[in-house]
Amino acid sequence: MTRLGPVLESAWESVALSYLVTTKYGHPFASETFNTDRVGVPVIRIRDVIPGRVQTWADETPATEAWVTNGDIVIGMDGDFNHRLWDAGDAAMNQRVCALRPGPRMDRRYLNYVVGYPLKRINETVHYTTVKHLSFADLLAQRVPVPPLETQRGIADVLDAETARIDTLIEKNNEAQRLAETKLREEIATAVTLGPEGSSRPVAGSSWAYEVNGSWDWAPYQYFAELGSGHTPSRSRGDLWENCTIPWVTTADVKHLRDHRREYLEETTHHLSEAGLAHSAARLLPARTVVLSRTASVGFSAIMAKPMATSQDFFTWTCDEGRLLPEYLLYVLRAMKFRGHFDRLMYGSTHQTIYFPDLVQLRGPVPPVPEQRAVVEYIRKRSGPVHRLADRVQRTNELLRLRRQALITAAVTGEIEV
Incomplete structure (x- = not known):
C-alpha cells in the first residue's frame, strides 16, 4: 500500500472544475405538464436528488442540455446543494437542477466524492434571505485535487466500501425508528377509539375507526367545540403589516408539527398587527384552541399554547372542555392522519385542500372526560420511549454522517492509504 501525503506535498494538481467537467443545465418545465402517469419524459426535480429516482414526468420536450445519463453528477441548486452520482437512467433535469459530466481526467465516482468539498464551502459562505441559491459560475471556479486516474479509482474503491458500511448503519437505525413509530401510531389510533378497556362495537361509514368503545358516543365534533x-x-396594504406582534399560525409552522411529537404550539413564524387583525376575517383565538392544517401540507395538528390567529390554511376547534379535551381531540386528529382519513378528504391535483364542509362534519369518538384524560395520559406514557429512541437515532446518525464526511475529506486530500 502507498501512503498518499497531503495534497500540497504530493504531485497532485489542483484544477478548477471548469477544466475537468462538461456542464448540464435544467429545463424550465411548465408545472401544468407534470404528471405521475409516466406520460412524456422523466423529470429530475430538486427533491429527487437525494433519493436518486424520478417521481415526475412532463409532457413536453426539454432542451438537449437538460438530459443526464448514468454517471453524471446531479446537483440541487437551492437549499443545501445536495448532489449524487446519478444511476437511475436517462432523465431531464428541471430548472434549479444542474449536472457535471466528468471529462477524461476524472473518474466519475471520485468526482462525486470530491465535488462535495467545494459545495460544502459554498454552502457555508453563500449569503441568502430565505433559500440558498447555488451560482454555477462559483462552483466551476472551485479548485479540486486531481490525482492520477488510477489513484482516483483506488480512492473511490475505498470510499465506496466505507461509506456503504456507514450508510447501512444509518439505515438500520432509521428502520428501527420507523418500526417503533409505526407501532406507536397504531397504538394511538387504538387508544382514542377503544380506550384501555371495555367492549367494542363496529362503526358504520368510518374510513379510519374500525370499531369504537361500546360505551362511548360517536358524534360530530361541531357539537363539542x-x-x-x-x-x-391584504398584502397590498403596507400599513396592515406594521408593528406585527400577534402570533399568527401559517403553513410556515407546519415544519414543527411534521413528526407529530409536539402537542402545544408555543410560538409562530409570522405575526399579525392589530390593524391587520381588524381589517381581515382573521380573529384572535383563545389558548388551547386545536388547529389542523388543511391546505398543501394537510393534516398536521397542535394546540395553541396562547392566544393566536391563523391563516385560512388552518381549521380550528375551540373545545367546550367540560365535554371535549383539546388534548384528546388532538390525538383523534392524529389518528385520522395516521390511518389516511385526511388523504381521502383532499381535493386538487397540485394544491391539495380539505374543504370546510368536510371538516365541519368531522365525526369521531367522544368518551366521558375522565376517560379522555386517561387516554391522553396513556398515549403520553407510550410515546416517551419512542421519542427518546428517535432522539438517540438522530444523535447517532449525525455522528455517523460527520464520520462519513471526514473520511471523504481525508481521502480526496491524500490523507488515506489505498
Whole structure:
C-alpha cells in the first residue's frame, strides 16, 4: 500500500472544475405538464436528488442540455446543494437542477466524492434571505485535487466500501425508528377509539375507526367545540403589516408539527398587527384552541399554547372542555392522519385542500372526560420511549454522517492509504 501525503506535498494538481467537467443545465418545465402517469419524459426535480429516482414526468420536450445519463453528477441548486452520482437512467433535469459530466481526467465516482468539498464551502459562505441559491459560475471556479486516474479509482474503491458500511448503519437505525413509530401510531389510533378497556362495537361509514368503545358516543365534533378558520390581511396594504406582534399560525409552522411529537404550539413564524387583525376575517383565538392544517401540507395538528390567529390554511376547534379535551381531540386528529382519513378528504391535483364542509362534519369518538384524560395520559406514557429512541437515532446518525464526511475529506486530500 502507498501512503498518499497531503495534497500540497504530493504531485497532485489542483484544477478548477471548469477544466475537468462538461456542464448540464435544467429545463424550465411548465408545472401544468407534470404528471405521475409516466406520460412524456422523466423529470429530475430538486427533491429527487437525494433519493436518486424520478417521481415526475412532463409532457413536453426539454432542451438537449437538460438530459443526464448514468454517471453524471446531479446537483440541487437551492437549499443545501445536495448532489449524487446519478444511476437511475436517462432523465431531464428541471430548472434549479444542474449536472457535471466528468471529462477524461476524472473518474466519475471520485468526482462525486470530491465535488462535495467545494459545495460544502459554498454552502457555508453563500449569503441568502430565505433559500440558498447555488451560482454555477462559483462552483466551476472551485479548485479540486486531481490525482492520477488510477489513484482516483483506488480512492473511490475505498470510499465506496466505507461509506456503504456507514450508510447501512444509518439505515438500520432509521428502520428501527420507523418500526417503533409505526407501532406507536397504531397504538394511538387504538387508544382514542377503544380506550384501555371495555367492549367494542363496529362503526358504520368510518374510513379510519374500525370499531369504537361500546360505551362511548360517536358524534360530530361541531357539537363539542366552536369551529373556525383564519385569514390573511391584504398584502397590498403596507400599513396592515406594521408593528406585527400577534402570533399568527401559517403553513410556515407546519415544519414543527411534521413528526407529530409536539402537542402545544408555543410560538409562530409570522405575526399579525392589530390593524391587520381588524381589517381581515382573521380573529384572535383563545389558548388551547386545536388547529389542523388543511391546505398543501394537510393534516398536521397542535394546540395553541396562547392566544393566536391563523391563516385560512388552518381549521380550528375551540373545545367546550367540560365535554371535549383539546388534548384528546388532538390525538383523534392524529389518528385520522395516521390511518389516511385526511388523504381521502383532499381535493386538487397540485394544491391539495380539505374543504370546510368536510371538516365541519368531522365525526369521531367522544368518551366521558375522565376517560379522555386517561387516554391522553396513556398515549403520553407510550410515546416517551419512542421519542427518546428517535432522539438517540438522530444523535447517532449525525455522528455517523460527520464520520462519513471526514473520511471523504481525508481521502480526496491524500490523507488515506489505498
